[in-house]
Amino acid sequence: MMLDEQQLQKLLRLKRFEQPPPGYFDRTLNEFHRRQRAELLKRSALQIWFERFVSGLWSFRVPTYAYGAAFGAFLVAATIVGSGVWSPYRETVENGSNLARVASSPKGFELSSYRLALSGDLDWSKFDRSSVSPRVVPVLRPSQTALPRYVLDGRPASYEASFSF
Amino acid sequence: MDDQNLPDDETLVRRTQNGDTRAFDLLWQKYSPRIYSLIYNMTANHEDSNDLLLEVFAKAYRSIKGFRGKSSFYTWIHAIAVNMTINFVKKRGRRFQLSLDDIDANVQNDKELIDLAATNSPIREVDLSELQQRLNEAMMKLSVEHRAVVTMFDVQGMPHAEIAKILGIPEATVRSRLFYAHRQLQNYLEEFRKK
Numbered sequence: 001m002m003l004d005e006q007q008l009q010k011l012l013r014l015k016r017f018e019q020p021p022p023g024y025f026d027r028t029l030n031e032f033h034r035r036q037r038a039e040l041l042k043r044s045a046l047q048i049w050f051e052r053f054v055s056g057l058w059s060f061r062v063p064t065y066a067y068g069a070a071f072g073a074f075l076v077a078a079t080i081v082g083s084g085v086w087s088p089y090r091e092t093v094e095n096g097s098n099l100a101r102v103a104s105s106p107k108g109f110e111l112s113s114y115r116l117a118l119s120g121d122l123d124w125s126k127f128d129r130s131s132v133s134p135r136v137v138p139v140l141r142p143s144q145t146a147l148p149r150y151v152l153d154g155r156p157a158s159y160e161a162s163f164s165f
Numbered sequence: 166m167d168d169q170n171l172p173d174d175e176t177l178v179r180r181t182q183n184g185d186t187r188a189f190d191l192l193w194q195k196y197s198p199r200i201y202s203l204i205y206n207m208t209a210n211h212e213d214s215n216d217l218l219l220e221v222f223a224k225a226y227r228s229i230k231g232f233r234g235k236s237s238f239y240t241w242i243h244a245i246a247v248n249m250t251i252n253f254v255k256k257r258g259r260r261f262q263l264s265l266d267d268i269d270a271n272v273q274n275d276k277e278l279i280d281l282a283a284t285n286s287p288i289r290e291v292d293l294s295e296l297q298q299r300l301n302e303a304m305m306k307l308s309v310e311h312r313a314v315v316t317m318f319d320v321q322g323m324p325h326a327e328i329a330k331i332l333g334i335p336e337a338t339v340r341s342r343l344f345y346a347h348r349q350l351q352n353y354l355e356e357f358r359k360k
Contacts, residue, residue: 003351011300012319012350015206018297025197029190032219036226055230 171195174238181229189226192238197222199321200246206316207250208257209305217253221246236330243331247313254309303353311346318343 003011080086171177171191180188200221205214225242232241304312310332317323317331318339325343329336 003354005347005351008347008351008354009319011296011354012315013322014297015300015316015320016202018202018205019198020201020211025194025201028197028215028218029193032193032222035219035223039223051227055228 175234178229178232178234178238181226182232189229192225192242193222196239196242200242202321203243203246203313203316204250206304206320207247207309207312208254209301213253213257217246217250221249224249240327240330243317244333247317247331251309251313299354300350303350306353307346307349311342311349314339314342315346315350 171194172188174192174195177188177192177195181192197218201214201218204217204221205211208214208217221242224245228245232238236244304315307315313332314328317328318325323331325336325339328339332339
């Protein structure tokens with residue numbers, strides 16, 4: 001005959017009597033204190049600081065109204081940006097158009113010539129050495145200024161074969 | 166101090182969080198026997214239980230500042246103990262040592278045992294130590310997760326809901342694990358009886 005459920009439970013309940021000898025828990029508490037002291041001495045100041053920091057983070061409670069305040073701040077910022085009262089990009093766009101204006105002016109043309117001269121991409125045979133222009137200024141063709149040349153890995157990108165991976 | 170006269174857990178935890186180490190000693194006094202019993206019934210080894218008991222309380226002491234009282238201290242420290250013991254047993258493998266020398270002498274006078282031995286049951290012929298040994302061997306054949314559920318429910322008398330909270334599993338899973346574990350134990354003990 002097999003043990004029934006009730007008999008098994010009674011048997012298992014007997015296991016609660018499996019206890020260590022009297023005085024064991026007091027002795028173990030002393031051992032616990034000794035280990036705690038040893039651990040405290042072993043740990044560096046940095047470790048102790050880190051543990052305190054982590055436990056401080058755990059005990060830090062965000063007040064409930066903080067979530068509402070954060071959402072409110074987000075709404076205000078979204079309204080200001082959305083309505084166009086202030087845009088963080090406007091200044092950048094305006095700066096960009098100013099640069100374009102400068103580049104198309106004669107002064108800008110002269111500046112880009114200097115830049116080409118410094119980079120070594122200049123055809124020196126096309127210099128205009130007339131008396132009208134006492135300074136050495138190269139005559140630039142539109143092809144030299146209109147399109148930038150992109151160089152990948154030391155070779156112009158236009159020289160790369162299309163099937164080269 | 167008698168356990169009945171101890172301040173409630175919430176007070177002791179708050180005092181410990183404020184740096185009162187004596188309060189933690191009282192928590193030790195209150196819970197160490199139960200935690201020891203839990204660990205011992207899962208490992209079946211006194212030395213391992215001793216080390217794990219110290220580690221469980223050391224971890225609880227280190228983490229108590231982060232304890233926010235969402236569950237009771239009882240549930241919290243049991244959860245630490247169960248998780249640490251499961252990890253330990255899985256790392257240790259299947260090695261275990263049954264140390265029955267520590268059984269309390271009171272067990273011989275326990276009413277339940279006397280009743281059990283007096284009834285016409287298949288286990289009446291074996292003596293107590295043999296019975297305990299067989300039961301422990303049967304327990305050790307269960308997986309550590311099943312052993313944890315059996316220990317908490319049958320040995321410590323915890324309700325299903327409390328065990329579910331400690332293990333972080335649904336109550337239905339606790340019930341099904343118990344059912345399966347009881348079946349296995351019944352089969353193992355039956356095999357012993359036939360020998």
